[in-house]
Amino acid sequence: xxxxxxxxxxxxxxxxxxxxxxxSREVTQALxxxxxxxxxxxxSYLHVDGEGALGQATEVDRRRAAGESLHHLAGVPVAxxxxxxxxxxxxTCGSRILEGWVPPYDATLVTRLRxxxxxxxxxxxxxxxxxxxxxxxxxxxxxxxxxxLDRIPGGSGGGSSSVVASFQAPLAIGTDTGGSIRxxxxxxxxxxxxxxxxxxxxxxxxxxASSLDQAGPCSRTVLDSALLHAVIAGHDPMDSTSIDAPxxxxxxxxxxxxxxxxxxxxxKELTGEGFQPGVQARFEEAVQHLVDGGAEVVEVSCPxxxxxxxxxxxxxxxxxxxxxxxxxxxxYGLRVSPEGVDAPSAEQVMAAxxxxxxxxxxxxxxxxxxxxxxxxxxxxxxGSAQKVRRLIANDFAAAFERADVLVSPTAPTxxxxxxxxxxxxxxxxxxxxxxxxxxxxxxxxxxxxSGLADEDGLPAGFQVLAPAMADDxxxxxxxxxxxxxxxxxxxxxxxxxPDLTEVAR
Amino acid sequence: xxxxxxxxxAHLAGLxxxxxxxxxxxxxxxELGVILEAVATVQQAPIAxxxxxxxxxxxxxxxxxxxxxxSLAPQDALAAAPETEQQRFSVPRILDEE
Numbered sequence: 132x133x134x135x136x137x138x139x140x141x142x143x144x145x146x147x148x149x150x151x152x153x154x155s156r157e158v159t160q161a162l163x164x165x166x167x168x169x170x171x172x173x174x175s176y177l178h179v180d181g182e183g184a185l186g187q188a189t190e191v192d193r194r195r196a197a198g199e200s201l202h203h204l205a206g207v208p209v210a211x212x213x214x215x216x217x218x219x220x221x222x223t224c225g226s227r228i229l230e231g232w233v234p235p236y237d238a239t240l241v242t243r244l245r246x247x248x249x250x251x252x253x254x255x256x257x258x259x260x261x262x263x264x265x266x267x268x269x270x271x272x273x274x275x276x277x278x279x280l281d282r283i284p285g286g287s288g289g290g291s292s293s294v295v296a297s298f299q300a301p302l303a304i305g306t307d308t309g310g311s312i313r314x315x316x317x318x319x320x321x322x323x324x325x326x327x328x329x330x331x332x333x334x335x336x337x338x339x340a341s342s343l344d345q346a347g348p349c350s351r352t353v354l355d356s357a358l359l360h361a362v363i364a365g366h367d368p369m370d371s372t373s374i375d376a377p378x379x380x381x382x383x384x385x386x387x388x389x390x391x392x393x394x395x396x397x398x399k400e401l402t403g404e405g406f407q408p409g410v411q412a413r414f415e416e417a418v419q420h421l422v423d424g425g426a427e428v429v430e431v432s433c434p435x436x437x438x439x440x441x442x443x444x445x446x447x448x449x450x451x452x453x454x455x456x457x458x459x460x461x462x463y464g465l466r467v468s469p470e471g472v473d474a475p476s477a478e479q480v481m482a483a484x485x486x487x488x489x490x491x492x493x494x495x496x497x498x499x500x501x502x503x504x505x506x507x508x509x510x511x512x513x514g515s516a517q518k519v520r521r522l523i524a525n526d527f528a529a530a531f532e533r534a535d536v537l538v539s540p541t542a543p544t545x546x547x548x549x550x551x552x553x554x555x556x557x558x559x560x561x562x563x564x565x566x567x568x569x570x571x572x573x574x575x576x577x578x579x580x581s582g583l584a585d586e587d588g589l590p591a592g593f594q595v596l597a598p599a600m601a602d603d604x605x606x607x608x609x610x611x612x613x614x615x616x617x618x619x620x621x622x623x624x625x626x627x628x629p630d631l632t633e634v635a636r
Numbered sequence: 637x638x639x640x641x642x643x644x645x646a647h648l649a650g651l652x653x654x655x656x657x658x659x660x661x662x663x664x665x666x667e668l669g670v671i672l673e674a675v676a677t678v679q680q681a682p683i684a685x686x687x688x689x690x691x692x693x694x695x696x697x698x699x700x701x702x703x704x705x706x707s708l709a710p711q712d713a714l715a716a717a718p719e720t721e722q723q724r725f726s727v728p729r730i731l732d733e734e
Contacts, residue, residue: 232716233715233716235708235713235715235716236708328692328693329692329693342690371695371697371698372693372695374693435681437681438677438678438680441675441677441678442678444671444675445675445678452652456653460718462725463717466718466719468728469655474728474729475728475729476728476729476730476732477728477729477730478653479728480728481653482650482653482654482655483655485654485655486654486655486656486657486660489654491660494649494654494656494660494664495664495667495668495671497652497654498645498648498649498652498654498668499671499672501648501652502640502648502668502672503675505648505651511676511679512675512676512678514688515678515679515681516675517688517689517690518681518683518686518687518689519678519683520688520690522681522682522683524692556667556670556671557670557671557674571692572692573691573692574692599692599693
């Protein structure tokens, strides 16, 4: 076990706290000190709440000292993506239109973190309204990849992935609409899981695309993600799409870490051509590790995946154009009056505000969605996309007849350079090609580090997909792979990342 | 599929209540054209006789008992408003002056 509190895993911290070896205040302070030292270089946070986190830590320490029965993770700090409402803490969704907004309520997920006694360190950076794959669309400037500060940390949850990869937090919450937990995990050498759609409440999660959005855990180990998953999952009467069924036994599965007898399906359409050779090589090695662990490999084909990206980029903007209509300058957020207009109307103020408050990518998607839903084009675009969505769900159902889980590289490439794809929306969108199908079908997915690509020495991710409500299988496979790879590497992959302390100074 | 013109984008921006500048309009015509061409491929999928799927899980209407419970206090609900007056949201004029 490491003695550096910032490098300890959440499971290790929980044990240290439970044994009384350290206090939550000490852990929280160590992480805040690390943030003070390195966040100038990585820009993982939009808002750090040192005082609040230390206050929560002190309270947990007091309750523990009083002999109260506490949650296993009580006192373990966590960072939260800035798309989740946090009472008394700014929530901006990475957008100027919400700059300075302080929600009067907590998202259910945040309530659960608070109830578990987990100090909230702050709010992590993200692409504006979760639209992007690089965090470059944040109105407050991009986050950077701790492995190479000139590269993207993934998106839209690049803040949540980089905060974990740069040892500023053992755990973070992300949201995944088309891969925004898994792709950032892949390119930063961390673990990220998208639970089954409806497995974690979306109440208080500012909606991008309601039928696709799903919050989930980011961490440095598979067990840590499972532990956090168990805290936030479960039915919520405040969310009508929340699944009213027992949470899969994710922690037990992660501890078991067993793939013997499991059928692993390699999705033909999500490997090979179009994937960076180094990423593909790490994927094939990972598959071999699973075979060595007793798994059987089958190849499956999901022919409709060819259309997944197109369907996603119609469904998402359509839902986003509707969801973002609430930013109308009337009840909260920015209000801008048009120049040179005396006594402007509400409509004119709304249009001026939305031009000033939304960034380019958000405008692009709102207008695309408006087009796709408009009279005369609805059937050709949105209607066709919904039918493709059904085909994709059918492909998954057929694939899961033959395999217990499906696997692929998480992202086609390692982290690209900041600025490289900013002016080419389609190139940016292609980065989510392997993660999007799971969101369209609502199934859970996990990304585990598979090693460093030979070409650039940057992390690659291994994706595991399971049927809806079989999230436990992700953790069984992920933990088994992680154990074998960590043994092969002689330690965690992140130990090889730059320390950043010198760069930040 | 119809090519998107500058006038089309301006019309869509109007529907979406976003005042785009001339430069933004010029740039967006090109970008949206490329994106639309890519996403139009959904029509090439074998989708005849396929039931559309709007949501990944079966959606049922959810109701709760109609009981009074705590809600946001007026000052909390109004705390983030750009402008308030007499404990209400103050909004720009909604009706025409004539």
